[in-house]
Amino acid sequence: MSDEAESGRSLVSIRTMEIATAIVIIAFAAVVMISNYELGAGWDSSGPESGYFPFYVGLILLISGAAILIGELTEVIKGRPSGGGSFVDTGPFVQVLRIFLPMIVYVIGIVYIGIYVSTAIFIGVFMVWLGKYRVIVAALFGIGIAVALFLTFEVWFLVPLPKGPLEALLGY
Amino acid sequence: MSLKIKALTLGVGTALALSMTAANAWEPTRTVTFVVPAGTGGGADQMAREIQGVAAKHNLLKQPMVVINESGGAGAQGFLDVKNSKGDANKIIITLSNLFTTPLATGVPFSWQDFTPVAMLELDEFVLWVNADTPYKTAKEYIDAVKSSPGKFKMGGTGSKQEDQIITAAIEQQTGAKFIYVPYKGGGTVNEQLVGKHIDSTVNNPIEAVANWRAGKVRPLCVFDSERMSYTAKITKDMSWHDIPTCKESGLDIEYLMLRGIFSSPDVKQDAVDYYVDLFKKVEATPDWKDFTEKAAFKQTFMTGDKFKQWVADAAKLHHDLMEKAGFLAKKK
Amino acid sequence: MDSFMSLMQGFSVVLVPGNFLYMLVGILLGVLIGVLPGLGAANGIAILLPLTFGMHPTSAIIMLSCIYWGALFGGAIASILFNIPGEPWSVATTFDGFPLAQKGRAGEALTASFTSSFIGALVAVILITFLAPIIASFALQFGPAEFFSVQLLTFCSFVGMGKESPFKTIASMMIGFALAAVGLDNVTGQLRMTFGFNELLNGFDFLVAVIGLFGIGEILLTMEEGLSFKGASARINPLVVLHTWKVLPRYWLTSLRGAAIGCWLGITPGGATPASFMSYGLAKRFSKNGDKFGTGELEGVVAPETAAHAAGTSALLPMLTLGIPGSPTAAVLLGGLLIWGLQPGPLLFVEQKDFVWGTIAAMYVGNVVGLAVVLTTVPLWASILRIPFSIIAPVIVAICAVGAFTVNNAMIDLFFMLGFGIIGYVFKKLNYPLAPFVLALVLGDKAESSFRQAMLGSGGSLSIFWSNWLVGGITALSMIMLFWPLISKVIGMVRRKGAHPVAAE
Structure with missing residues (x-):
């Protein structure tokens, strides 16, 4: 673990994140409300229609999102634009990306080359890259886990997981 | 032909x-x-x-x-x-x-x-079931009762706009009776709700209701088929599957399998x-x-x-x- | 006494070497199924069902029900160690279990969880043994209105719990409700919020969300704070079990309440998941240490685990006596009974005495064996935390991926999992509470269907929710729970006025 992340500068403040999140919530609420209003959000003789509950859920969400947003904006107007401190600093954020980006690649990998091969590669690469293990150790460990998964799910429990060209070659 | x-x-x-x-x-x-x-x-x-x-x-x-x-x-x-x-x-x-x-x-x-x-x-098969405590002995009696108080009888079924509700709708179209259709998640729950008298009838499959039929909790009125079921082994003391009349026999001309x-x-x-x-x-x-x-x-x-x-x-x-x-x-x- | 004699007979059926072996195999498989998220008990049993085809029905149900116990025990393991609930009913266990593990007290948390599970199950089995016929008919009292009132009670005993901003709590819960509504509306058969994407037909599964929010979210947070799990360096004391046992009797009231809630919700098919949430919520509200809940209180592990296991066990009662599954797992076992040539339902107790009492005896023995098995593995599980982060992190991600996929066999769920991971990370840093989110997601569509089923029955009139003593009572209780903070304040004020300044805190 030689590369302990140095903290670095603040990438984004908590206030900015709060405002951004509130805006996303409001947008989401609007989508929910519109789509359910179109579906029918009334109350007829057989009780509430399909869109009734989701519509009002959307409305309440909209109100609480707006309340959060207004609360944050008042703080900004009061002259505390970056109050609450830093949401994430550059260093830690890079750290987060170091696992999150591989995760995305991993999931895309599952779609195309199956879960077993992806898992072996993902674990192996991660161990070498961040754990500074020797390639051979990492490779063995990654393949070991993949094989264990394969035996557990595919062979013993008969649960099919996503498979790719390699498994097809092996007749699965 | x-x-x-x-x-x-x-x-x-x-x-x-x-x-x-x-x-x-x-x-x-x-x-x-x-x-x-x-x-x-x-x-x-x-x-x-x-x-x-x-x-x-x-x-x-x-x-x-x-x-x-x-x-x-x-x-x-x-x-x-x-x-x-x-x-x-x-x-x-x-x-x-x-x-x-x-x-x-x-x-x-x-x-x-x-x-x-x-x-x-x-x-x-689909069978019309009612709770055994109710007085209805035939499909005709039951449908007449439903007709005399429209919008009071509850028919329970699995899912919405699926087979159970289609049969219910067919009964309504043919007889002019009016049910409240209550959709549930699965046949087991529907049957339980019938035994607990939260609904008045179901069109459960035989397998979903047989246990409670044997125990005398529910009563079959008719089967939605052109002919009676072929199984003659006694399920309850005095009835086999074969003894359930077809709905057609009871004047309800609906078949659904x-x-x-x-x-x-x-x-x-x-x-x-x-x-x-x-x-x-x-x-x-x-x-x-x-x-x-x-x-x-x-x-x-x-x-x-x-x-x-x-x-x-x-x-x-x-x-x-x-x-x-x-x-x-x-x-x- | 009749029950007692029959039970003894049952023990003689169970305690033959062959059945004992099936029991052990069942428990071990169950723990494995419980640990791996996504591979739930219901699926696990369904998968193994065809294997029991040639077995004697009693042996078959012994093995399968032991898988169920094992899964109930095992569900807590990943929740406590990695914040990934292996089963839906272990979500509430993460609230305090994971913080305990972070403090280096994973062993204690595991012991408390296993022991409480056992106690919950024991209470439930005793209930089944002696009160089966009376209690079974209680389940029949529950129609849609009653179900809704129970779901309402679960919400009301849980909300208003955090110190977070009330708007954030509400927002979090509403997002859960909104996501729960995506997909096919069970009542009208209409599609909601799918926007023409077939991938959204399934809606958002609760387990996928939880794996993302908690599991992936936690990995991201851990990465940010440096490359290791907190509490990883904790010493593992083989005597941790005994030490924890010394403390546990303190929480007897919480256990008792949890067991009662669990039995109730298990018999009236409410399920183990709401039971665990309700028990946690009530424990938090009524415990002296209530405000410390969420930071690593043993009591916060005891409460949900007792309830979950009691519910899981008592869910088998309506299955045996009425032929009604009290839980998804019971539904699969019900199918099993048919495959083995038995007919569940009111006559089973009369016609298949050996089978029924063998099953009940197996519940006793299976839980004892299960407890012994899982307790001996406590140090082993706790030591997993010492594996370096750069190895365990990708393995956890892989297990999360497998879990998210197996829930619905849908590829899209993997991407949802990542999405929920980001939400979990951001929400946690911005102090949006996650618990209301998951509770809304797991109960949202159920509560909505019950409500609308009730409305269909009553012709749109709300009066159905106080139309009889049962539903009225539960609804009233929910209201009391909702306004409890207010009520307790009033009570406090009245008391203080009455008996002057005694122990002001």
């Missing part, structure tokens, strides 16, 4: 010809995936797992068979999955009525024509279909299967080839008509 027979002989002819030309018959090349477009524990799931168990016990399959449940969107998930695995003969799906009802009610794009028909295993059939992916070759037909014939020949069908009081109707296709086509049309009349079709966008 003669046209039908012609088509039938033609079908048999081609099947024969094919089976003769296929020198090395198809066999599964890897694990057979058996898709259940419904949740675990339901009727289709039970049947799929019974098949899996029988096949394993009697060594009918060289490759393993796995059952997976893809119940999302009233089964649409499972059907779309199979529809998207074009030409994959290692994938089969067991259907219930949602093969017809789901695309019609939701507009999700699939139809029975997307799949390669393999075989009809059984047909599942649910398909328990097998389909495979689109564009699957005939030799693979033949393989599965043969497999299911073997499965149905086992004593385990006979036990199972008797317990569930299925209508034993094994059907393959063009006859099966014709049945499915008719059923699809029937569902479309029934659902159109009841106003259950998805709105066109």
